[in-house]
Amino acid sequence: MTTTTKAPNYKAPSGWNALLPRRIARQQVPRDRRFRNVVVGAGYTGLAAARRLAELVPGEETLLLESSTVGEGASGRNSGYLLINPGEPSASAAGFAGEWATRQIALVQAGVDWLRELVATHSIDCNWQETVPAITAAATPRGERSLRETRRRYEAWGIETREFSAEDLRRILGTPYYCHGIQSLTRALVQPAALHRGIADSLPAAVTLLENTTVESLSGAAHFTVGTSRGDFIADRVFVTNNLHARAFGLARDRMIGIYTYGAFTPELDGEQLDLLGKSPEWGALPAHRMGTTMRKTMGRLLIRSGDSYERELEPAAVRAMLTALHRKRFPAMRTHAFEHVWGGLTAVTHNGGFLFGQVKPGLFVSAGCGGAGVTRGTIQGKLLAELACGSQSPLLSDRLAQSGPNWLPPEPLRGTGAKVQIAWEQWLAAAER
Ligand SMILES: Cc1cc2nc3c(=O)[nH]c(=O)nc-3n(C[C@H](O)[C@H](O)[C@H](O)COP(=O)(O)OP(=O)(O)OC[C@H]3O[C@@H](n4cnc5c(N)ncnc54)[C@H](O)[C@@H]3O)c2cc1C
Structure with missing residues (x-):
């Protein structure tokens, strides 16, 4: 199997x-091939790095390279x-000691604050919502126990969270599927492609985006x-921000x-x-298990996200069948369970939840x-x-540098076998949270 x-x-x-108007990709190759900085990958990480470089040293030119198109x-x-x-987006937040968790939260909160500021400054139309119900919901007694434990943990970190009964959830989400819920640590809900586009299309002049x-390849020192x-382009500094595909440059291949x-x-x-999806015009529901199903009622539609597969994208027909079944289970009374758009996306996962961050060499x-x-x-x-x-x-940078990185993973075929067994086991544990 190719993993790079x-x-x-x-x-x-x-x-x-697909819901947004057509956007013209930036693909005019710059005449000058020498840049102070090259950033590889224009996801949220690369966009933030390129923008911040331009803010800190506006006289230096940065080239931001994206293999796909923005959005x-x-x-x-x-x-x-x-x-x-501080850890997984799902409710399971076990193992985070008080002060460490609080500092992690402050770090991520700084990301939210920066995005909010950019959205306001550049009038980015991305359906930014801070007040709609965003709930972590459990469908099983095991899920409920996990949420009660999570809530205790949040409170130990000084975060008040509301609880939701089965009746509350039925009223808000429109389905009797869930038995218990807590307010999630969601600070905003957005149209992600619109936010992504808005940030890319408002980059400072010193950043050239090439989609x-x-x-x-990456060579030299x-x-x-x-x-x-x-x-080819020449750069004094390179920032690798293409997430999982950093492996193609020999970075964290075994992590x-x-x-x-x-x-x-x-x-x-x-x-x-x-x-039938509840009275609130918009809501978000995260699962009580990390292999569970996420939903949103947004912009007059239902979004459903679920499923996990190791290194290989499932066929769209199989994905459609899986998500349709999950939709039907939660909202049996809907006239149809058909979807207009079905898609897959890749995430980079590490064994201990640590991230690769820092200077690899000068x-x-x-x-x-x-x-x-x-x-x-x-x-x-x-x-x-x-x-x-x-x-x-800054204290935030010191905190980030103090965190440990991802730990080692065994080579293939052990790695793939282990990951697939763990996915199957966790999906079994997730049960009706899926
Ligand atoms: C279905 C789904 C739902 C999710 N839900 C959420 C959520 O609700 N909230 C949340 O916070 N996160 C969510 N995530 C995770 C989130 O999308 C990622 O964590 C996030 O996109 C990571 O940002 P990034 O910039 O580090 O990487 P990416 O977004 O992956 O960006 C990296 C970019 O690098 C580009 N690239 C790769 N290789 C090269 C190359 N060789 N040359 C040039 N460019 C290259 C890629 O095209 C890509 O655009 C979800 C992910 C998926 C798939």
Whole structure:
């Protein structure tokens, strides 16, 4: 199995991006091929790094290279939750000691704050919502026990969370499927492709964004040669922010695995069908188990995200069948359970939840390994990576540098076998949370 392809190549376009007007990709190759900085990958991490470099040293030119187009990568095909969880986005938050968790939360909260500021400054139209119900919901007694434990943990960290009864959940979400819920650590819900586009299209003038351009090789020291599908570029500094695909450059090859997960949108629903999804015009529901199902009622549609597969994207027909069954289970009374858009997306997962962050060698910086909460985490890590490169100091950067990175994973075939067994086991444990 190849685990080091140069860039993702999805089987279906992002449903979120498909809802937006057509956007013209930036693919005018710059005449000058020498840049102070090259950033590889324009997801939330790369966008944040490139923007922050331009803010800190506006006179220096940065080239930001993206193999796909903005809105089509994982950053534009996720579920749009801006989470501040110190660990997994799901409720399971075991093992985080008080002060460590509080500092983690402060770090990720800084990512939310920066995104909020950018949305306001550049009038980014991304359906940014801070007050809609965003609940972690349990469908099983085991899930309920886990949520009660999570709530106790949140309270130990000084975070008040509301509880929701089965009746509350039926009223808000429109389904009797769930038995217990707590307010999640979601700080905002967004249209992720619109946010991603808005941030990319408001980059400072010192950043040149070049889409549909894959970085194929990286060589040199002091001056790097960045080999791309549109020829070579030379840079003093390179920032590798292409998440799992950092492995293609020999980075964290034995530390990250790729897990695909899947999303789907119903068509726009009429008033009667929308009423079956509860009275609130928008809501978000996260699962009580990390292998569970995420949902949103948003923009007159239902979004559903679920499923996990190791390193290989499932066929769209199989994904559609799986998500349709999950939809039907939760909302049996809907007139139809058909989807208009179905897609998959790749996340980078590490065994201990640690992220790769820092300077690998002089001039070469990396931030990769953002799993399920990369909108906020990628944003703050990208920002801090630029600050690290520019010699800035801050308590947030010190906290980030103090964290341990991802731990070692055995080689194939052991790695794949172990990951598949763990996915199957956790999916079994997740039971009806799926
Ligand atoms: C279905 C789904 C739902 C999710 N839901 C959420 C959620 O609700 N909230 C949340 O916070 N996170 C969520 N995530 C995870 C989130 O999308 C990621 O953590 C986040 O996108 C990571 O950002 P990033 O910039 O580090 O990486 P990416 O978004 O993966 O960006 C890396 C970019 O690098 C580009 N690239 C790769 N290789 C190359 C190369 N060789 N040359 C040039 N460019 C390259 C890729 O095309 C990509 O655009 C979800 C993910 C999926 C798939």
